[in-house]
Amino acid sequence: xxxxxxxxxxxxxxxxDAVINCSSSKALYSVHWYRQxxxxxxxxxxxxxxxxxxxxxxxxxxSFNEKKQxxxxxxxxxxxxxxxxxxxxxxxxxxxxTPLVFGKGTRLSVIA
Amino acid sequence: xxxxxxxxxxxxxxxxxSMTLQCAQDMNHNYMYWYRQDPGMGxxxxxxxxxxxxxxxxxxxxxxxxxxxxxxxxxLRLELAAPSQTSVYFCASNLRSRxxxxxxxxxxxxxxx
Numbered sequence: 001x002x003x004x005x006x007x008x009x010x011x012x013x014x015x016x017d018a019v020i021n022c023s024s025s026k027a028l029y030s031v032h033w034y035r036q037x038x039x040x041x042x043x044x045x046x047x048x049x050x051x052x053x054x055x056x057x058x059x060x061x062x063s064f065n066e067k068k069q070x071x072x073x074x075x076x077x078x079x080x081x082x083x084x085x086x087x088x089x090x091x092x093x094x095x096x097x098t099p100l101v102f103g104k105g106t107r108l109s110v111i112a
Numbered sequence: 113x114x115x116x117x118x119x120x121x122x123x124x125x126x127x128x129x130s131m132t133l134q135c136a137q138d139m140n141h142n143y144m145y146w147y148r149q150d151p152g153m154g155x156x157x158x159x160x161x162x163x164x165x166x167x168x169x170x171x172x173x174x175x176x177x178x179x180x181x182x183x184x185x186x187x188l189r190l191e192l193a194a195p196s197q198t199s200v201y202f203c204a205s206n207l208r209s210r211x212x213x214x215x216x217x218x219x220x221x222x223x224x225x
Binding site: 002029030032034040041042043044047049087089091097099100101102103104105 | 154160202213218
């Protein structure tokens with residue numbers, strides 16, 4: 001029941017774009033995105049609720065495809081500060097108040 | 113505003129010892145969670161609480177116990193520590209369970225040798 005993230009790892013040069021995907025086999029209520037730097041706690045990026053919305057701030061945005069039960073995180077014109085591990089967390093439609101289930105993460109490395 | 117505070121930050125235990133990881137939040141959040149994170153892995157839920165006096169098991173509860181006597185505190189107890197419990201432990205909280213971001217503590221690095 002853990003969401004599946006892809007790719008597992010990606011290396012970018014500064015200024016390049018990346019897409020990280022999060023897929024679920026169960027109907028989703030929401031998808032959360034967090035970024036974690038090495039040795040630190042995860043930091044919240046955004047939540048997407050069912051309804052196919054797209055959200056974003058700065059050069060990081062995300063979409064939620066309700067038909068595919070998939071969310072994608074878009075990082076454009078990447079900066080060195082974007083390096084870290086990105087996790088999606090999912091809340092399932094049918095699971096009431098069951099807490100977030102996290103994917104295994106996507107390790108993003110941005111190099112100069 | 114301190115947010116979610118975890119103590120200690122680091123701890124080394126011998127096999128068979130016990131300890132309590134402390135977690136406190138000052139945001140009046142109803143929901144509190146304990147996750148563990150193994151190297152290269154995501155966060156796995158150990159236990160959670162929907163309010164004082166109410167706790168429930170997560171995905172990996174074996175070897176752990178929790179209690180929630182107040183809204184602010186949610187300690188995690190390890191009994192008879194085993195090497196498999198070597199991990200980073202994160203406490204988190206939010207006001208409601210659905211569609212609300214998690215506020216994380218800074219984590220506890222635990223090694224069991």
